[in-house]
Structures are given as structure tokens and as C-alpha cells.
Amino acid sequence: xxxxxxxxxxxxxxxxxxxxxxxxxxxxxxxxxxxxxxxxxxxxxxxxxxxxxxxxxxxxxxxxxxxxxxxxxxxxxxxxxxxxxxxx
Amino acid sequence: xxxxxxxxxxxxxxxxxxxxxxxxxxxxxxxxxxxxxxxxxxxxxxxxxxxxxxxxxxxxxxxxxxxxxxxxxxxxxxxxxxxxxxxxxxxxxxxxxxxxxxxxxxxxxxxxxxxxxxxxxxxxxxxxxxxxxxxxxxxxxxxxxxxxxxxxxxxxxxxxxxxxxxxxxxxxxxxxxxxxxxxxxxxxxxxxxxxxxxxxxxxxxxxxxxxxxxxxxxxxxxxxxxxxxxxxxxxxxxxxxxxxxxxxxxxxxxxxxxxxxxxxxxxxxxxxxxxxxxxxxxxxxxxxxxxxxxxxxxxxxxxxxxxxxxxxxxxxxxxxxxxxxxxxxxxxxxxxxxxxxxxxxxxxxxxxxxxxxxxxxxxxxxxxxxxxxxxxxxxxxxxxxxxxxxxxxxxxxxxxxxxxxxxxxxxxxxxxxxxxxxxxxxxxxxxxxxxxxxxxxxxxxxxxxxxxxxxxxxxxxxxxxxxxxxxxxxxxxxxxxxxxxxxxxxxxxxxxxxxxxxxxxxxxxxxxxxxxxxxxxxxxxxxxxxxxxxxxxxxxxxxxxxxxxxxxxxxxxxxxxxxxxxxxxxxxxxxx
Numbered sequence: 001x002x003x004x005x006x007x008x009x010x011x012x013x014x015x016x017x018x019x020x021x022x023x024x025x026x027x028x029x030x031x032x033x034x035x036x037x038x039x040x041x042x043x044x045x046x047x048x049x050x051x052x053x054x055x056x057x058x059x060x061x062x063x064x065x066x067x068x069x070x071x072x073x074x075x076x077x078x079x080x081x082x083x084x085x086x087x088x
Numbered sequence: 089x090x091x092x093x094x095x096x097x098x099x100x101x102x103x104x105x106x107x108x109x110x111x112x113x114x115x116x117x118x119x120x121x122x123x124x125x126x127x128x129x130x131x132x133x134x135x136x137x138x139x140x141x142x143x144x145x146x147x148x149x150x151x152x153x154x155x156x157x158x159x160x161x162x163x164x165x166x167x168x169x170x171x172x173x174x175x176x177x178x179x180x181x182x183x184x185x186x187x188x189x190x191x192x193x194x195x196x197x198x199x200x201x202x203x204x205x206x207x208x209x210x211x212x213x214x215x216x217x218x219x220x221x222x223x224x225x226x227x228x229x230x231x232x233x234x235x236x237x238x239x240x241x242x243x244x245x246x247x248x249x250x251x252x253x254x255x256x257x258x259x260x261x262x263x264x265x266x267x268x269x270x271x272x273x274x275x276x277x278x279x280x281x282x283x284x285x286x287x288x289x290x291x292x293x294x295x296x297x298x299x300x301x302x303x304x305x306x307x308x309x310x311x312x313x314x315x316x317x318x319x320x321x322x323x324x325x326x327x328x329x330x331x332x333x334x335x336x337x338x339x340x341x342x343x344x345x346x347x348x349x350x351x352x353x354x355x356x357x358x359x360x361x362x363x364x365x366x367x368x369x370x371x372x373x374x375x376x377x378x379x380x381x382x383x384x385x386x387x388x389x390x391x392x393x394x395x396x397x398x399x400x401x402x403x404x405x406x407x408x409x410x411x412x413x414x415x416x417x418x419x420x421x422x423x424x425x426x427x428x429x430x431x432x433x434x435x436x437x438x439x440x441x442x443x444x445x446x447x448x449x450x451x452x453x454x455x456x457x458x459x460x461x462x463x464x465x466x467x468x469x470x471x472x473x474x475x476x477x478x479x480x481x482x483x484x485x486x487x488x489x490x491x492x493x494x495x496x497x498x499x500x501x502x503x504x505x506x507x508x509x510x511x512x513x514x515x516x517x518x519x520x521x522x523x524x525x526x527x528x529x530x531x532x533x534x535x536x537x538x539x540x541x542x543x544x545x546x547x548x549x550x551x552x553x554x555x556x557x558x559x560x561x562x563x564x565x566x567x568x569x570x571x572x573x574x575x576x577x578x579x580x581x582x583x584x585x586x587x588x589x590x591x592x593x594x595x596x597x598x599x600x601x602x603x604x605x606x607x608x609x610x611x612x613x614x615x616x617x618x619x620x621x622x623x624x625x626x627x628x629x630x631x632x633x634x635x636x637x638x639x640x641x642x643x644x645x646x647x648x649x650x651x652x653x654x655x656x657x658x659x660x661x662x663x664x
Contacts, residue, residue, distance in 0.1 A: 049298070
């Protein structure tokens, strides 16, 4: 393994998991949160012709998902470099 | 030019393109047949994954279902895109690092057990065959319309073409072909949507047009839509929940984790050169997919509005049946659209009430294909949609059949039953497996358990309840052992299958519900299509407790888990 020490390996995994959890919280919030559980409350707000809850369920959550994956890709690339485990 | 001729030309041209590419890139060795040498760029791979992913369910069926479900249809939109986030973060990079051919291979190695591998193969085959049934429904609808024959004949013709197509090329053929298919299907989906959005709202972007005012008025399209559907007695479009909030939650969750557990999507991530690329491939795939998925809700809403406006142009002034438009007559020929003059006035009444509704059958799966005709778009657009629908159905069917073939020939025959089989024999076995899968799925496609997207949702539920939990626990826990994983997979898929079969019949053969008449959706009001989420919970729970009371995995397996968590030192997908 390319880590300098066992501690490094643990720290890398810990940072990886914590990043993942943060992003999954957003993933949950936009879809299950705004799109399903809170939809009635958000529907009282208009976004153009869209009710906001309806917009999250049919548009907003999808845009957020795309952003989430690219944030993850970039942050993980940085993390790999930080611990010297990238593939370059 | 006449529509029929034009459709033949456009469909014929796109087919010639795909088959040409498949021949040009014809698979040589077994390795190429499965994973194309492991050297495909993430953007290209993302595009091919998108084509692979967006099947007849997404293209032909989904918007039609949403058109009649309204807000409730959001489960498909969120479920089938949100799954990629799960896939990119929880599975793809690690499975890529592991670097083998197939999903059961990983499960077999990680859980150091041939039994685990066989259980995974069986789960995978059940999910994939169910998925192919959904594709067959879509293919049958598309062929029946464009050849102007009944649905059953359309299905048989479709089966023959899928067979020819999938057997000819392996993955490599399929990867390049799928890039071409993506281009065809996305153009076919967005061009009519742009036209319709322009007609209705004056905005060329369907995503924005759907939230705009109707052209020449101050009324928002969605408000107008809510108004016309409620006048006919339906639930309000933008707030109509699918059964219950709990059901929608479970449905969405089931589709999301099912996405991450589907073997033919996961196998895509074995074909990129690096772990980093596996992460970004998932991102690119989602970019290409979301172009269709953000357009679909607009297509759905606008199709519903156009359909109602055609049948009842102004309140109380219904369309006279003898003056019905050509698209209506064409779809009547397929048997997927039926009218019955209940009150004998010669006019078409379309309402929410069973007694007065005269549109006695509107198969949801015809809506996307009929949509450009209903909106009176030019013939070349209608022909393009037919070509796109076929591209979507064929590409996914081919990818799935490949996953089925590889799991039977590679995992079951070479891996377990006949380890000394030659490459040539393995390739032949995989082709026989494909033919068998097409025959079974096609046969069940004559009486599919649901509309195309609904059938596919069942397949996702099965994947969610079996494969996904095993993969995730295999990566994120060192403590889950073979006993736990095997018990979990069996428990998860069994619970889900029993619930589904009780509702839909054993092996989807109608009227074979084994417990007699039980009230539908009896478990907290959750419908069978959404039950995969519950199956997954059962799987996780059983695996956790069984692992706790049995021996921890050996040290070399724990080292393997350490190894796949780190990207460096990756080898390209290897032969062995």
C-alpha cells in the first residue's frame, strides 16, 4: 500500500467517509426532503409557474444530483493527491 | 412524403448505422466481448452508459406514466437519477479498483464463497430477465405502431431483431454503437419536446416552458393543466401523490438503490482505465441522462394537456368520433387505444369516472410515441421519435442480455460448474444464454405485469433488495462474512419476490397469486413496485445479525477490503 503509515490509511478513509456522508445528506434533503416529505409546505411558494415542491421533485433534485457527483469527483481527486495515493 | 415511408427510411438508416458499427468493432476475444479492453474515455463511457441506462422505460414509457400520474410520477425522475449519486460514491470506484469482470465475481471473492457467487448469479438473472420483460413491452409497442400491426406481432418481430442485434456484437461493438444510439435517442426525445414547448409557451427550452405562461395568455401552463384535469374529475396534476407519502418514499428509495445494484450499469465502470475515471464516468453518465430526465416531465405535462385539448377543445364540446385524427386510428389498430361509445352520442368523452369514460383503454406506453402526432408536428419528427424509441429499447436490451450471458457463461459455467471450458465454448454458451433469455422475456412480454416503466421498476426493486446491500456491505464493512451476505441476499430477494408475486402472479403469470385475495398493498400501503426498499432493509438486517453470531472473515479478506478502498496501484481489468 502506498500510504506512508497505517495512520495515514485510516485518516484517508475517514475523510473519504465524512465527505460521502455530507454529500449524501444533501442528496437526501433535495429528493426525499424537498421533493417528498416537505412538498406540501414548499408548494406554497411559486417559482415562475412551478410550485416549489413540485419543481424540486421533477427538476431541482436532478440538477443537484449532477452537481453532487462532480463535487465528489473533484474533492476525492484532491484527497488522493493529499495522501499521495492518486494514480498519476 | 408519407409518414409510413419516412419512418421506414429513418429507422432503416439508424439501424444500418448501429449494425455497421457493430460489425466494424466485432468482438474478438472473450475479454473484449465482455468489457472492451478496459480503455474507454469517461465522457464516451458516460454517454454509452446513458444509452445503456435509458431504456424503453425511460424513453417510451416514463413520460406517459408521469402524464397520468402527475406529481406522483416524480418517483421515476428522482429514483432513476438519484441512484447515480449512490453509485458514484458507494460502489463504482471500489469495484473498478477491484478490477474483475462481473458483479458475482466480486461477491464470490469478497465473501470467499462459491455459494455466495451462485446466489448472486441467480439474483442477477431474476432482475435482468424482469428488466428485459419491460424492454420487450416497449419494443412491442414501438414495432406495432410503426409497422401498423397488433402489439403481439410487433413483439415477435422485436424479439427477432433484439436477438440478431445482441448476438452479433459483444460489449465493444455495443460501446461504440451505444454512443451512436445515445445521439439518436436524445435528439429524438428533445426535438419534439422543443417544438411542443414552442407551440404551447413560446419558450424553446421544455424545462423552462413547463414553468411558463401559455403563449398569448397570462395563465401558467401548469395552472391550466391543473384546471383541465380537475374539471374532468382527476386529481390535481401538480399535487397528486402516488398512493401515499410513505409509498412514494419507498418507491423512490427502491429505484435509487436498485440503480446502483443493477449489474449491466455497474459493469460499465469496469471499462474505464482508472478509479478516478470510474467516479467521473458516473457523473458524465448522469449529465447525459439528465438531459432526458429534465425534459420528460415537460413532455408528460404537455402531452396530457394536448391530448385533453384534442378530445375536448372547449368544455362540453367533445370531439366527434368519426372526425378523430389519424393518430387515433393508427393506435386503435395496435389494440393499445380503445374507444367505446357508452352514451351513444358519437362523441368522445374522457373523464375520471368509470361509468362515463369512453377512452376505455389508453396504454400509457403509447403517449411518448403518439405525442408528436397529437401535437401535429411534421412527419420527419414523428419518424425520428420512432427511431429513438427503438434505439433506447434495443441498446438496453442488448446490455442486459450481455449481463445475463456473462453471468451464466462466465460466473456459472467457467467459474463454478465447468472450470476447464475453452474460450470458444464460453462464447457459444453466452450466446445460447442470450437466446434463452430473449425467449423467456418475450413470452412474458405478451402479458407484462405492468406498463414498461412499472415492470422495470419491479426489476429495480429486486436488484435493490439483493445485489446492492451485498456490494455495499462488502466494501464498507470488514465484519460482514459469507454467512451474513448469503443469508441477507436470500432473505431480501425472497421477501420482495413473494410480495411482488402475490400481487402480480407467480413469475408474472396472471391469476396465480398464492395466498388468494389479500387486500392490495397491504404492507403500510406500499405497492409491489416499491417493495425493493423494504427488501433491502431486510437484507441489511439479516446480514448484520447473522454475521455477528458467526466467525469474522479471514485476514486476507480484510486485507482485500483495505486494498479496494485505495485508488493507487490499480491494474487494468485483468484476465485470469
